[in-house]
Amino acid sequence: MSTAPDREAWGLMLELLFSHHRPRVWGIAAEFDLAPMQMFALKALEPGRELPMSALAGSLHCDASNVTGIVDRLESRGLIERRSSPEDRRVKMIAVTEEGQRLREQIAARMSEPPPPIAKLALQDQRELRDIMARALRS
Amino acid sequence: MSTAPDREAWGLMLELLFSHHRPRVWGIAAEFDLAPMQMFALKALEPGRELPMSALAGSLHCDASNVTGIVDRLESRGLIERRSSPEDRRVKMIAVTEEGQRLREQIAARMSEPPPPIAKLALQDQRELRDIMARALRS
DNA sequence: CCAAACTGCTTGAGGTTTGCAACTATCGAG
DNA sequence: CTCGATAGTTGCAAACCTCAAGCAGTTTGG
Numbered sequence: 001m002s003t004a005p006d007r008e009a010w011g012l013m014l015e016l017l018f019s020h021h022r023p024r025v026w027g028i029a030a031e032f033d034l035a036p037m038q039m040f041a042l043k044a045l046e047p048g049r050e051l052p053m054s055a056l057a058g059s060l061h062c063d064a065s066n067v068t069g070i071v072d073r074l075e076s077r078g079l080i081e082r083r084s085s086p087e088d089r090r091v092k093m094i095a096v097t098e099e100g101q102r103l104r105e106q107i108a109a110r111m112s113e114p115p116p117p118i119a120k121l122a123l124q125d126q127r128e129l130r131d132i133m134a135r136a137l138r139s
Numbered sequence: 140m141s142t143a144p145d146r147e148a149w150g151l152m153l154e155l156l157f158s159h160h161r162p163r164v165w166g167i168a169a170e171f172d173l174a175p176m177q178m179f180a181l182k183a184l185e186p187g188r189e190l191p192m193s194a195l196a197g198s199l200h201c202d203a204s205n206v207t208g209i210v211d212r213l214e215s216r217g218l219i220e221r222r223s224s225p226e227d228r229r230v231k232m233i234a235v236t237e238e239g240q241r242l243r244e245q246i247a248a249r250m251s252e253p254p255p256p257i258a259k260l261a262l263q264d265q266r267e268l269r270d271i272m273a274r275a276l277r278s
Numbered sequence: 279c280c281a282a283a284c285t286g287c288t289t290g291a292g293g294t295t296t297g298c299a300a301c302t303a304t305c306g307a308g
Numbered sequence: 309c310t311c312g313a314t315a316g317t318t319g320c321a322a323a324c325c326t327c328a329a330g331c332a333g334t335t336t337g338g
Contacts, residue, residue, distance in 0.1 A: 005268075052315075063298080088304075118152075129268070132264045
């Protein structure tokens with residue numbers, strides 16, 4: 001009757017996700033007066049490494065036409081900047097502003113706080129979990 | 140220089156989430172011609188256990204006014220049913236139909252398939268991951 | 279008993295995200 | 309230089325989100 005362990009593990013991860021992560025994302029985004037996708041976009045833009053719209057779209061797993069609106073809203077708040085690339089005048093490079101960087105760091109700090117179920121694990125379990133996840137993502 | 144292990148573990152889980160889970164949810168929902176929230180709502184409705192709108196809203200972590208629309212769309216496709224409660228005529232009990240049950244099972248089967256990074260883990264890691272997650276959620 | 283407060287659900291407005299298709303500007307190859 | 313590909317934008321329709329207001333039904337307190 002025992003299901004495959006990977007299915008069980010994944011099912012439990014989904015449960016954690018849905019019950020804790022989803023509400024948290026909305027909550028944290030609301031703290032900074034951002035919509036979730038705007039927050040993710042900001043998080044995807046590392047300071048000093050400008051990205052073309054298309055790359056940002058890929059990183060957000062959504063259509064390019066979508067990114068236009070998200071970037072519009074972030075730009076109108078002065079958190080990012082559109083710069084036209086000197087090499088190819090079709091592409092717009094997106095870069096975080098100083099103010100965007102500050103917000104970005106606050107967001108990263110809040111997002112990286114583990115939800116209670118993870119935080120309350122025994123230290124040994126936390127280390128094991130970290131190592132397993134690292135192995136999973138490395139491959 | 141080493142961050143707390145729970146933060147690192149959580150950071151890695153977020154990465155898995157964002158890069159694999161998010162696109163998958165949209166993909167699976169699209170397979171069944173549903174929007175993500177409609178899929179989650181269907182998943183939340185166990186056969187034989189009708190739920191009032193308010194409970195469904197709680198389970199989906201969103202506003203009750205929201206659920207009205209989601210339930211409308213599912214009902215118009217014959218996947219669920221609104222029944223008025225005999226005890227309190229204000230509340231509408233939501234129940235899955237036979238057809239909804241069939242779809243629900245297919246969705247559950249697809250959702251429980253672990254993404255490649257988890258599926259490719261060594262069996263021992265999968266078991267360990269399952270056990271750690273179980274301990275996390277039990278508390 | 280009955281008016282007032284409350285509760286469960288719906289409706290409406292305003293904003294964000296989503297994909298698709300059409301469009302403009304630009305680039306690159308022949 | 310012309311043709312086809314590419315980067316980004318715009319417009320559209322649908323879904324989802326919150327908040328505020330409304331309506332029906334229930335409960336409570338004088």
